[in-house]
Amino acid sequence: MGSEKNASIKRIQATGQMKKIMADYFYQLDEAARSGSSKIAWCTSVGPAELLLSLGFQVYYPENHGAMLGATRQANDYIPVANAIGYSPDICSYLTSDIGAYIKQETPLTRAYPGIEGLPRPDVLVFNTNQCRDVQDWLGWYARELQVPIMGVSTFRNIGDVTDLAVTNIAGQIRELIPELEQISGNRFDLDRFREVMALSGRCTELWKQVLETNLAKPAPMSFFDATIQMGPAVVLRGSETAIAYYETLLAELKTRVSEGIGAVDNERFRLYWEGMPVWGKLRDLSELFIGLDTAVIASTYCNSWIFDAFDPEDPFNSMARAYTEIFIVRDEAFKQRYIEDIVSRFGLHGLIFHDSKTCPNNSNNRYCLPERLEESLQIPTLTINGDLNDMRCYSDEQAKTNIEAFIEQLESR
Amino acid sequence: MKYYVGIDIGASTTKALILDGERQVLGSGVVFSGADFSRAADEAFKRACEPVAEDVRSSCFITTTGYGRKNIAYADQNMTEISCHALGTYHHFPHPHTVVDIGGQDSKVITVEASGNRTHFRMNRKCAAGTGAFLEEMANRLQVELDDLNELALQAEQDIEINSYCTVFAASEILTRIREGVSVPDIVRGVFNSVIRRVIEMDPLEGSIVLCGGVVAYFPVLAKMFETRLGREIFVPPLPQLTGALGAALYSWKAEGDKNA
Ligand code: SF4
Numbered sequence: 001m002g003s004e005k006n007a008s009i010k011r012i013q014a015t016g017q018m019k020k021i022m023a024d025y026f027y028q029l030d031e032a033a034r035s036g037s038s039k040i041a042w043c044t045s046v047g048p049a050e051l052l053l054s055l056g057f058q059v060y061y062p063e064n065h066g067a068m069l070g071a072t073r074q075a076n077d078y079i080p081v082a083n084a085i086g087y088s089p090d091i092c093s094y095l096t097s098d099i100g101a102y103i104k105q106e107t108p109l110t111r112a113y114p115g116i117e118g119l120p121r122p123d124v125l126v127f128n129t130n131q132c133r134d135v136q137d138w139l140g141w142y143a144r145e146l147q148v149p150i151m152g153v154s155t156f157r158n159i160g161d162v163t164d165l166a167v168t169n170i171a172g173q174i175r176e177l178i179p180e181l182e183q184i185s186g187n188r189f190d191l192d193r194f195r196e197v198m199a200l201s202g203r204c205t206e207l208w209k210q211v212l213e214t215n216l217a218k219p220a221p222m223s224f225f226d227a228t229i230q231m232g233p234a235v236v237l238r239g240s241e242t243a244i245a246y247y248e249t250l251l252a253e254l255k256t257r258v259s260e261g262i263g264a265v266d267n268e269r270f271r272l273y274w275e276g277m278p279v280w281g282k283l284r285d286l287s288e289l290f291i292g293l294d295t296a297v298i299a300s301t302y303c304n305s306w307i308f309d310a311f312d313p314e315d316p317f318n319s320m321a322r323a324y325t326e327i328f329i330v331r332d333e334a335f336k337q338r339y340i341e342d343i344v345s346r347f348g349l350h351g352l353i354f355h356d357s358k359t360c361p362n363n364s365n366n367r368y369c370l371p372e373r374l375e376e377s378l379q380i381p382t383l384t385i386n387g388d389l390n391d392m393r394c395y396s397d398e399q400a401k402t403n404i405e406a407f408i409e410q411l412e413s414r
Numbered sequence: 415m416k417y418y419v420g421i422d423i424g425a426s427t428t429k430a431l432i433l434d435g436e437r438q439v440l441g442s443g444v445v446f447s448g449a450d451f452s453r454a455a456d457e458a459f460k461r462a463c464e465p466v467a468e469d470v471r472s473s474c475f476i477t478t479t480g481y482g483r484k485n486i487a488y489a490d491q492n493m494t495e496i497s498c499h500a501l502g503t504y505h506h507f508p509h510p511h512t513v514v515d516i517g518g519q520d521s522k523v524i525t526v527e528a529s530g531n532r533t534h535f536r537m538n539r540k541c542a543a544g545t546g547a548f549l550e551e552m553a554n555r556l557q558v559e560l561d562d563l564n565e566l567a568l569q570a571e572q573d574i575e576i577n578s579y580c581t582v583f584a585a586s587e588i589l590t591r592i593r594e595g596v597s598v599p600d601i602v603r604g605v606f607n608s609v610i611r612r613v614i615e616m617d618p619l620e621g622s623i624v625l626c627g628g629v630v631a632y633f634p635v636l637a638k639m640f641e642t643r644l645g646r647e648i649f650v651p652p653l654p655q656l657t658g659a660l661g662a663a664l665y666s667w668k669a670e671g672d673k674n675a
Contacts, residue, residue, distance in 0.1 A: 380532065403537060406496035410532045
């Protein structure tokens with residue numbers, strides 16, 4: 001400890017290409033919304049996007065917008081606006097910052113993409129409660145505000161095995177969305193097109209998984225903080241050739257780093273897991289803090305949430321239902337424990353950091369004794385830091401830094 | 415002669431301590447941190463130097479810790495207060511134990527194993543509950559001097575509970591007690607009980623407990639009350655408020671040892 005090091009983040013070259021495809025994506029959405037050339041669906045991040053794409057919708061993801069509000073540190077300008085109309089400061093700060101921004105008729109999209117004046121107006125709002133109830137409440141506000149139809153899938157929660165019964169139920173709910181979606185889009189459902197989109201999305205998720213697994217190498221080529229940015233196309237462009245091409249490029253770059261022994265962190269001493277949401281407004285600070293401590297944060301539940309192993313174009317409804325129900329956030333504590341144990345041993349990790357995100361209980365997995373159970377089973381230490389995904393009123397720089405530095409000192413003394 | 419210095423720049427007070435090569439304490443100083451951490455560090459260091467005849471600054475190794483640990487340009491190294499408290503208590507109690515440090519602005523619980531290594535720690539800085547700041551606020555509400563709290567708690571005739579986690583809610587609970595006619599000493603004891611409860615909620619507090627920090631230094635009644643609450647002996651180091659500074663000085667001593675090794 002002690003001497004402060006210069007901690008600069010190594011740039012991933014592919015990022016330039018990512019910025020371009022993300023810009024194209026937003027301009028296309030904007031164009032479609034203005035001209036009416038295609039209908040717009042707003043969809044929660046792990047909602048049935050592939051079905052919407054197959055029906056010809058252009059898909060916009062409010063959570064991606066929420067993350068932009070956090071990363072640009074604008075969230076706290078808007079959260080109080082939503083608080084003032086009755087949304088508690090204790091509920092999802094994506095929801096509160098996004099709704100607050102809408103009320104003020106502001107969005108980071110206008111600054112990032114000149115010419116765009118606002119969000120693409122939705123023709124339909126589609127949710128999946130697999131991650132939480134907040135997404136339904138969030139889209140529900142827009143449904144009332146904009147008088148737009150809302151529909152979705154209500155998932156099972158806290159389940160161990162994903163049973164056939166659950167899959168059949170969810171697949172049934174997805175099928176039931178079709179007639180109304182056909183009506184809104186003006187297009188007939190086409191099973192072959194659906195299969196095609198599922199295949200594209202499947203390829204994207206496979207590549208994303210390979211990208212994350214390059215971090216099995218020592219030193220690991222990409223930090224968690226980089227990965228949260230690199231994840232953008234896997235969220236908003238899945239189901240497209242563009243995303244596949246992007247991850248092929250990124251994968252090649254990371255493989256080169258691995259073969260040349262280049263790590264995201266020089267002198268990688270410790271390898272850690274990040275459990276829970278990113279602190280969007282502090283990505284750079286935290287990234288630099290860990291680099292300065294020669295510590296690589298290289299595996300996470302968050303980035304893994306867009307790995308959909310179950311996707312099978314031959315059986316699109318059931319496999320989509322399974323994939324979107326298999327994700328970590330839906331599962332019970334025993335599953336979560338096994339899941340993290342497996343990653344810790346495969347990636348050779350020395351410790352786990354839990355982010356207790358004040359407004360996202362769904363993704364704060366420290367709250368039911370999981371850190372304590374993992375310390376016991378893995379015999380490695382854990383640290384919980386208090387914070388939030390977007391609401392910086394809940395985050396203390398000084399407290400987080402001291403905790404993290406003390407944790408690294410603890411690892412040093414082992 | 416070489417001197418080993420530890421300076422703990424806390425949110426409320428700054429503490430400095432000097433050790434010789436035999437790890438004997440030569441001097442110490444405590445000042446309020448105020449708004450200028452480096453001035454507070456200078457002042458505490460100066461006071462710690464007073465009993466030492468030689469010029470300590472000309473031959474010393476300095477480790478800083480605490481909230482302002484990175485603000486002191488002349489420090490040779492800095493360590494977090496978690497590590498320093500653990501080393502400071504282990505120096506006096508070289509066996510497995512749990513450190514409970516109640517400071518002006520935060521409280522910490524640290525588990526130390528037989529080797530002196532830390533296995534676990536938790537810090538509460540989310541609010542004033544369970545810290546010296548809570549006691550200050552309550553003294554203010556009761557319109558009694560902070561310095562009198564210890565004596566008042568000793569005069570209490572009954573245990574009352576202040577349940578609220580939030581300092582503002584706790585203050586209104588106190589108003590209710592006053593309305594009910596509960597005596598000030600009983601309320602003060604209730605306030606100390608509340609601090610203890612907040613700490614007990616942080617950790618199972620297994621094994622021997624070493625209590626340190628400014629709050630126990632100023633209010634020894636707290637250690638007694640902790641003992642009653644937990645039903646076992648509580649250990650308090652000789653200079654409880656200087657535990658972090660002692661740990662930092664010991665890190666200075668170790669750093670030199672490592673250099674010479
Ligand atoms: S999972 Fe958490 S962050 Fe995501 S939408 Fe739900 S409450 Fe918000």
